[in-house]
Amino acid sequence: MGHLITVAWELVCGLGILFVILKLLGKTQFSQITPFDFISALILGELVGNAVYDKGVRIWEIIFASLLWGVLIFLIELITQKVKGSRKLLEGEPNIVIRKGKLKYDVLKKNKLDINQLQSLLRQANCFSIQEVEYAILETNGLVSVLPKFIHDTPTNGDLQIKPKQVTLPVTLIIDGEVLYENLKEAGLEERQLEEELKKRNISRAEDVLFAEWKADKPIYVLPYEEKK
Secondary structure, X not given: OHHHHHHHHHHHHHHHHHHHHHHHHOOHHHHOOOHHHHHHHHHHHHHHHHHHHOOOOOHHHHHHHHHHHHHHHHHHHHHHHHOHHHHHHHHOOXXXXXXXXXXXHHHXXXXXXXXXXXXXXXXHOOOOOXXXXXXXXXXXOOOEEEEEOHHHOXXXXXXXXXXXXXXXXXXXXXXXOEEOHHHHHHOOOOHHHHHHHHHHOOOXXXXXXXXXXXXXXXXXXXXXXXXXX
């Protein structure tokens, strides 16, 4: 029983350490992961894993090692922000794999990328044929950014000369039966107005609503719990 309590304590401490470090390093640690970020994430996980499964390693040693590693990564991130010349070494650089419709095989080879992998990355960018691509850039996080050829490009509202309209963000009003009063205020609505909208849909309580969303110039979208089933 004592061993289980120790394991639980070490897991809680490890979770806290990782949370603090990831908060310090920022969201890009995983949202825009580079090879260096991947290595740092593996080492952080290994440090915490050792604390749980290696009885010879004390929790304070893992805390010290994790915090030290987090500080080192933070300093490296700071260097890449301040010293532009270090970014290519530590973060890598984007590579153009398709230029003016022509595939750059030497760039693919340099990045250890084959045609099948490139096709998969292009499909993830909503491009299903290499022939439709004017430029394709392999980003440092391993994804491909695509600029399609003119004939395959999607026209914009400006191209179609459509009269401009104000762009607004949708505001969530209810989630899992709970009214988000701050969002309600942001939308310029009162609780009474929300209740009236719910009554129009034969809903008497906000607790019966799974999700509700407001968007300018549109009726409030309401999804009752019964539609979830």
